[in-house]
Amino acid sequence: MAVNLSRIDILIISTYLFGIVTLGFWAGSRRRKGGEVNHYFLAGNTLTWPVIGLAMFAANISTVHLVSLAESAYKYGLIYGNFEWMAGFALVLLSLLFAPLYLRSRVATLPDYLERRYNRKCRDWLAVISIVSAIVIHIGVTLYTAAWVLRGVLGINPAATIMGIDALMFFIIILSLLTGLYTMVGGLLSVVLTESAQTVLLLAGAVAITVIGYVKIGGWSALVSTLATHPHPMAGMLGSNVTWGTGNFLSMLRPAGDPSGLPWYAIFLGYPVLGIWYWCCEQTIVQRVLAARDEKQARLGPLFCAFIKILPVFLFVLPGVMCVALVQKGMLGSGPKTAADTYTFMIMHLLPGGLRGLVAAAMLAAAMQACSAGLNSTATLVSYDIVKRRRPDTGDHQLVLVGKITTVVATVLAIVLSPIFGHYGTIIEGLNKLISFIAPPITTVFLFGVFWKRASGKAAYITLVSGALAGVVMFFLDWKGWISGNFMMTALYLLLMCSALMIAASYFYPEPLKEESKSLVWQSWREPFGGKGGGRALGDYRVLSGLLVVLLIVLYCLFR
Numbered sequence: 001m002a003v004n005l006s007r008i009d010i011l012i013i014s015t016y017l018f019g020i021v022t023l024g025f026w027a028g029s030r031r032r033k034g035g036e037v038n039h040y041f042l043a044g045n046t047l048t049w050p051v052i053g054l055a056m057f058a059a060n061i062s063t064v065h066l067v068s069l070a071e072s073a074y075k076y077g078l079i080y081g082n083f084e085w086m087a088g089f090a091l092v093l094l095s096l097l098f099a100p101l102y103l104r105s106r107v108a109t110l111p112d113y114l115e116r117r118y119n120r121k122c123r124d125w126l127a128v129i130s131i132v133s134a135i136v137i138h139i140g141v142t143l144y145t146a147a148w149v150l151r152g153v154l155g156i157n158p159a160a161t162i163m164g165i166d167a168l169m170f171f172i173i174i175l176s177l178l179t180g181l182y183t184m185v186g187g188l189l190s191v192v193l194t195e196s197a198q199t200v201l202l203l204a205g206a207v208a209i210t211v212i213g214y215v216k217i218g219g220w221s222a223l224v225s226t227l228a229t230h231p232h233p234m235a236g237m238l239g240s241n242v243t244w245g246t247g248n249f250l251s252m253l254r255p256a257g258d259p260s261g262l263p264w265y266a267i268f269l270g271y272p273v274l275g276i277w278y279w280c281c282e283q284t285i286v287q288r289v290l291a292a293r294d295e296k297q298a299r300l301g302p303l304f305c306a307f308i309k310i311l312p313v314f315l316f317v318l319p320g321v322m323c324v325a326l327v328q329k330g331m332l333g334s335g336p337k338t339a340a341d342t343y344t345f346m347i348m349h350l351l352p353g354g355l356r357g358l359v360a361a362a363m364l365a366a367a368m369q370a371c372s373a374g375l376n377s378t379a380t381l382v383s384y385d386i387v388k389r390r391r392p393d394t395g396d397h398q399l400v401l402v403g404k405i406t407t408v409v410a411t412v413l414a415i416v417l418s419p420i421f422g423h424y425g426t427i428i429e430g431l432n433k434l435i436s437f438i439a440p441p442i443t444t445v446f447l448f449g450v451f452w453k454r455a456s457g458k459a460a461y462i463t464l465v466s467g468a469l470a471g472v473v474m475f476f477l478d479w480k481g482w483i484s485g486n487f488m489m490t491a492l493y494l495l496l497m498c499s500a501l502m503i504a505a506s507y508f509y510p511e512p513l514k515e516e517s518k519s520l521v522w523q524s525w526r527e528p529f530g531g532k533g534g535g536r537a538l539g540d541y542r543v544l545s546g547l548l549v550v551l552l553i554v555l556y557c558l559f560r
Helices: 007-029 036-045 049-060 063-105 110-117 120-153 167-217 220-229 264-280 283-290 295-308 312-328 339-350 355-390 396-423 427-451 457-480 487-508 515-520 541-558
Strands: none
Touching: 007 167, 007 355, 049 283, 049 295, 049 355, 063 110, 063 120, 063 264, 063 283, 063 295, 063 312, 063 339, 063 355, 063 427, 063 515, 063 541, 110 120, 110 283, 110 355, 110 427, 110 515, 120 167, 120 283, 120 339, 120 355, 120 396, 120 427, 120 457, 167 220, 167 312, 167 339, 167 355, 167 396, 220 312, 264 283, 264 427, 264 487, 283 295, 283 355, 295 541, 312 339, 339 355, 355 396, 427 457, 427 487, 457 487
16 A cells, blocks of 8 residues: 655655745744734734634644544545534634624633633633643644554555654654744744645645545546445445445434434534534634634634635545545455545545645645644643743743743643554544543533623632543543443533533522623623624625525535
């Protein structure tokens, strides 16, 4: 399965690496001397909606998407595309409900927001949880996935060593060092500029795979008929020898008992728990909104990202399905040895020299942009929520220095922790399981915080700590294989538990709403929809939100 990269492939990859690191350094050199801290961590609050939307999309899209979505699609069809389309609904909530409140408070971090809404203990706790999730979820899983794919593309045996280091670990170290270098020097401005450039390259590589595969299979009708009349090439490995029909494999909504383990009700009930945390309450993603120039940009940016999030189903998930059909027709041999090698397999068998280098560069782009986002948010959290809070007299230059040191430390920790994802059956399964254990208490506290004036600080802290401990217990039991069940429903059950605890504790430990907190809570459900809307027609966030929701409903009807 090894790919012999041509000289042009190697040239493309080398040029990309040099160019992206140079861009990161250039962005750092453009940082204004005045307001050093604000510019390093929040890009001087200058971001407009196109940059915010692209940067949010780029911070989310990583090698994990290129690999794990193709892997899941090869095994189960389009079903995991729900994590892309359902994100649109969460981003609408960010635009309507959360972004305006964040901009009102002009906070640099979400833990800072929790302190203003609740108390300092909530801020400290969320800061620690956010740092851990950024290192493990945003950086660790990305490094592991990128290393796995690059090993396959370069045709290196999994058991091989490079310079006396395990091949996977070698690639992890190289990628992390390059990303950490320009992130440390340039701050958030370097991150968002390189993310925007890398997103274009990422999409170009994905489009190349999709278009070539689509043409080779003979179009949509040929894809549908092939899937409907041939057995799945991995049917035995999936525990079923039946033919996968189009009504199942190309469906986004499945019944209970589906091999994917994601019935429709688990998606609609469980995803909001994960999605609200990830898209509305997670520092790495929301930091781009916090750096918005004004409220209009902060509202429109997430909606722009939501429209872009429609594409991954066709660019990252569908190629895995096309690979199944191509193998069924005998056009790609016997197929990949494992589903995890699906994307690498398609690169090797579909792309000519030159394009292989482009797609390999796209995978590097995806990995580096996700890592840089996680590194910058970790540096921001440590600088603002730990150092600055405990030592208020820390100067701007010293705070930026702390951020750079944090970037280095976080890079090392991510290198050490990244192999944890090798434990799970698929990478995307491991990623979403971890999120399902982390998200419920944070989602609960933020939702009650923006809508319920009686939610008390003491109740929020109790909910955060108790919910986190429950998540740790569930993670341990799942890791040992002592429990089984749908992780999406687990997230819902944890949310219900945390909500009950939040309500009970708020009544048991009542607190008057602080004066500074009154502007951080919606007075009624109508208030978020008030005002002028920020513009006319498509410049109105309410119009765009409505169009997006209608479009997503239409797509679900087409692929039900």
